[in-house]
Amino acid sequence: MRLPDWVKAQPPAIGGPAIGGLGAGVLELKKFLRKSGIHTVCEEARCPNKAACFSRSGAAFLIMGPVCTRNCGFCSVRSAMDSGGTGPVGSGPSGLGPLSGDEPERLAAAARAMGLRYVVITSVTRDDLEDGGAGHFADCIRAVKSGIPGARVEVLTPDFGGSRTALETVLSAGPDVFNHNVETVPGLYPAVRPQADYKRSLSVLGWASESGIPVKSGFMLGLGEKTEEVAAVMRDLRAGGCRMLTIGQYLRPSRRSLPVSEYVRPERFVELKTAALAMGFRSVASGPLVRSSMNAEEYYRDV
Numbered sequence: 615m616r617l618p619d620w621v622k623a624q625p626p627a628i629g630g631p632a633i634g635g636l637g638a639g640v641l642e643l644k645k646f647l648r649k650s651g652i653h654t655v656c657e658e659a660r661c662p663n664k665a666a667c668f669s670r671s672g673a674a675f676l677i678m679g680p681v682c683t684r685n686c687g688f689c690s691v692r693s694a695m696d697s698g699g700t701g702p703v704g705s706g707p708s709g710l711g712p713l714s715g716d717e718p719e720r721l722a723a724a725a726r727a728m729g730l731r732y733v734v735i736t737s738v739t740r741d742d743l744e745d746g747g748a749g750h751f752a753d754c755i756r757a758v759k760s761g762i763p764g765a766r767v768e769v770l771t772p773d774f775g776g777s778r779t780a781l782e783t784v785l786s787a788g789p790d791v792f793n794h795n796v797e798t799v800p801g802l803y804p805a806v807r808p809q810a811d812y813k814r815s816l817s818v819l820g821w822a823s824e825s826g827i828p829v830k831s832g833f834m835l836g837l838g839e840k841t842e843e844v845a846a847v848m849r850d851l852r853a854g855g856c857r858m859l860t861i862g863q864y865l866r867p868s869r870r871s872l873p874v875s876e877y878v879r880p881e882r883f884v885e886l887k888t889a890a891l892a893m894g895f896r897s898v899a900s901g902p903l904v905r906s907s908m909n910a911e912e913y914y915r916d917v
């Protein structure tokens with residue numbers, strides 16, 4: 615299927631702000647992140663907005679290593695299941711290893727050097743860890759908050775296997791926005807998120823919203839979902855207390871990923887935004903190139 619013009623990647627911004635004291639530019643930022651040993655989901659998930667965001671010093675940090683214990687059909691992050699096909703393992707050829715104890719401090723130092731005041735932290739899923747990495751998330755939030763006074767932190771977390779205790783560990787560190795993506799309609803979970811569970815994701819979002827924190831979620835179009843299924847997901851999210859929503863076009867990140875079933879026209883995204891606002895969502899980003907961390911600070915201001 616030919617890529618329509620409306621999903622072509624955004625070019626980098628010209629003359630964007632400099633990375634605090636480090637020199638501007640996408641290449642400089644990439645080099646800096648590599649030297650700091652910091653991963654971003656922008657690079658690992660081959661985000662189409664990477665150049666545009668990097669040129670504005672925007673990035674979503676990916677913690678707990680670049681290897682995931684799951685293998686979602688839409689995602690290009692390396693999976694531990696690729697190396698041996700046996701699923702979650704502790705370390706070794708899968709690429710999974712123990713968490714890096716100094717990652718929270720390195721992350722905070724990188725965010726400070728980049729001059730960020732709004733920091734987005736996400737992670738791979740680590741089903742091999744007892745708490746799913748919730749304690750590490752909390753350490754990263756605290757390190758950023760103490761290293762950059764006044765900074766806001768948005769977390770985009772995995773489902774922690776549906777553990778409310780793990781979720782509360784993350785929330786206890788005081789993030790400003792809690793995000794967990796449902797990614798698609800429940801009928802497509804077996805292909806799109808085979809190790810996940812739609813109801814479990816809704817429970818995690820519902821528990822988070824009970825705490826009073828702004829809760830955000832998102833999904834992709836173009837994987838084969840039907841109009842009524844999309845409407846039902848939006849209703850489920852609203853009923854669970856979700857106030858912020860992102861809707862974007864699925865773009866196949868690699869030949870091993872699921873094919874695109876449809877390139878949805880921009881007008882449809884506008885219709886969905888209107889419908890979502892009418893349902894009571896306070897902040898809605900809906901467009902072919904929308905990704906859940908894109909312009910996150912701007913959308914946070916809406917709530």
Ligand code: SF4
Pocket residue numbers: 682683684685686689690691693737738739772
């Ligand atoms: S859990 Fe997240 S990082 Fe892991 S494969 Fe799925 S989408 Fe990618």
